[in-house]
Amino acid sequence: MPLTLSTSPLKTLGHVIKLTGSLDTQTFAQLDTELQRLDATAASLVVLDLKELNYISSAGIRVIQKGVRALAKHGGILKLFNPQPQVAKVFQVIKVLPMPIDQMFTSDDELDAYLAGIQRNSPGPGKP
């Protein structure tokens, strides 16, 4: 099964990558390339939207792990959003989670609340 990626800005706070299809040994390099591209822009927040991701193997988990590490080097973070049950099961078995309690969002409201929190805590123009 192929993988399709669609990257868009996430308000002014980062980027969201929507994954559609399968993240496996044949397709993981696509996500790796995209994460490296965003990392090169010093992205502070990358959200992986997993609603349309039907399948993930350890190859996909590995590239997510690589992305987490790369972003962390410059203070960036990677979050997971709304995985399908079979994908969530893979995360559970490999113990990708629990990470910090807000590492994975399962609803738009949770994601919006997280983003609102970031905006509240960010200094505005002219503020220290």
Next chain:
Amino acid sequence: MEQILPLRSRLADLARVEAALHAFVSAGVLPSAAASEVQLVLEEAFTNIVKYAHPDGRDDHPVQVRLQATPGWLELELVDDGIAFDPFAQAVDQLDRPFAERSDGLMGVPLIKALCDEHHYARRDGHNHLRLRKRLAVR
């Protein structure tokens, strides 16, 4: 229903595994809900052979994959002629370490264990035999 796939040690051959699973689903001997988990198990097991069984890195070593469906069970067997390699003995349990701090080797072994009801490894006649069994939902 049984199917034996004579594959080679190249990841592209996973496409043939996927096709075989579709055939099992179409024949009604493998529930489609289980097919995705079986595909994942085979991808993990086959990938480990490709990555670790042959230090020369060549992609033309033989790997035989056997799938057999019997009432209530699916049996999978992978046979290769690589170096002695028991993935269940090799895997270091890193799952208690923070995700970002783990090394990335053999990450799929916990998946194989979790998604199969039985897993067995044996070394016979210079070959690795990996046999996995998965209970199928009774209709």
